[in-house]
Amino acid sequence: MAEARLWDQEGDAVRCRLCPHGCLIKDDHRGICGVRENRNGRLIPLTYGRITSEALDPIEKKPLFHFLPGTITYSLGGIGCNFRCRHCQNWEISQATIADLPLRSLSPEEGVRRAMGSGAASITWTYNEPTIWHEYALDMGVLARKNGLKTIYVTNGYITEEALNELSPMLSAFRVDLKAFNDGFYRSVCGGHLQPVLDATARAHELGMHIETVTLIIPGQNDDPGEIDSMIRWVIENLGPETPMHFTRYHPAYRMSDPPATPVQRLEEIYQRARELGLEYPYLGNIPGSTYEDTRCPSCSSLLIRRRGYRTEITGLEGDRCISCNRKIPMIQS
Template sequence: MSDHPARYWHPIDGGRIQCDLCPRDCRLHEGQRGACFVRQMVDGKMVLTTYGRSSGFCIDPIEKKPLNHFYPGSSVFSFGTAGCNLACKFCQNWDISKSRDMDRLMDAASPDDIARVAASHGCRSVAFTYNDPVIFAEYAMDTADACHAHGLATVAVTAGYISPAARRDFYAVMDAANVDLKGFTEDFYVRQTGAHLTPVLDTLLYLHHETQVWVEITTLLIPGLNDSDEEITALSNWIATELGPDVPLHFTAFHPDYKLDQTPPTPPATLSKARRIARDAGLHYVYTGNVHDPEGGTTYCPDCGQPVIERDWYAILAYRLDAQGTCTACGHRLAGRFGEFRGAFGPRRVPVHIHVQ
């Protein structure tokens, strides 16, 4: 496994090909790689160079993705590859997403290997994460099919930067997604990510209105760049108006890294204020992350206001929902995907090595 025939491309003039996977529309000569570095023109065709190769496998709590309304307390089998189709100066996983060293992808596994091992460890789902699964779409989609055959759900942790045709195929096999809405101005996207805002908003609109995928949104707040009251208000109002009040929103804290290693970390007060702004905009489920904030990690019933899932970091301290996600205090059914709660996986992170059969 490695070079694998890729989809989403077409030939253009001059003996080149154009990648149609994401809005970058990379145009490649023979041997050249796209901006993501993992899609390459070989013998006149597009190949995915990281198919079947991972930067590592781990079992995490689902809340770490973060997904707070998708089978809370369950364990998720997580993996990624290398490369990325964005160029975020603040990347928190830059050693993986910016990697051009394919030798770091030491763990080889077929889609069925992954599904088999995840099921054997009692995981409820498999997450494509650490780097953006859009760029290894063929591997992710094949693995998603294998997961469904083993009774596992699938999760995409993504920036949502994908073209419409690929988007339909990709999300047709995903059960949940956490989409990074990295900011809410075109200027921020261009300057800090090398991408554009509108395609991400289009992905969110598509997911919410045209699919059954469970969606949560994460915004990393970076001091001085995307954390103004005005921008947070605009972002929150857009979600409330275009997606509705039941889409969970996670505000997470930035820590100095990669090209923004001189930018200070996000003060906890900034996250708390952002949470208040979003709740005032009408959003029912707003969370804080990467800081110790039990209130900001707890799920409250939007009808009676009682805490129904109390969290401290990734630990669940109290759970007051039935198997359908109904508040045991007032009978209101919360938005999300729920099941019988049999205790939480907890804050553990368990590395796994796959023995290829």
């Protein structure tokens, strides 16, 4: 049985340093995530090498639009989460316990072999929160990078600076949910706080990881125009105006069935406002057939990448330059 990293002994309990919850875990108990257990004074990651989900996904499904566009990523999911989002899209695994679902064994070595054999350009830890899989993802990621694969976290961003620092030599991309720009929303809907997510995202940027953000726009919950403006300004000031921000349409899910689906007009207003504030690459998601998933040059508006569903066509780029005006486009292609 593997032993966890990032914890301290406090009497008969252990203090986990992996995420901002900082759980103090008594003997024979687990942290908020449900997968890190105190066994006789040692913190044990119960899901090391154990998965619920394995798939080959278009990178655009994550969504990542400026990172290896048009490629396939080898995706792995486990069980558990350090949030309790009432609107979770993958609640069947994220809010389940180890006793609820069967878990299959997959060693870091075998995961890398499968990724390479599949023709994928990257490995993504996704579907549930990868932070709580720290030791497993770290071990697999080191092997992946040695074998030429990129690595991706699809994350809620609730991770400590110490844990991010450990991941930084192997983690290529940090695709983070900014669930709202309101701590009250984080507390009441997610069971966490906003500031640690902002701190982690800024730190991931400092460490050189590729960053893209996603915000699911929920009517009456996190769509206040002032808050959206503040979120966009924060990204521009702390991550840069070239950071891709995805604003996606909400559909009722899990324990949040009251708000209706997001009006497309509201999303289009957010897109236009983001452009007015100086964000160079806003995108809209969960709108079938929308042209708001296309990438256009901020300087000359030429079409660079056309996206329909998960079909991607690179039309206006030569390397990382716009064919029409030669502007350098922040796009990781290999």
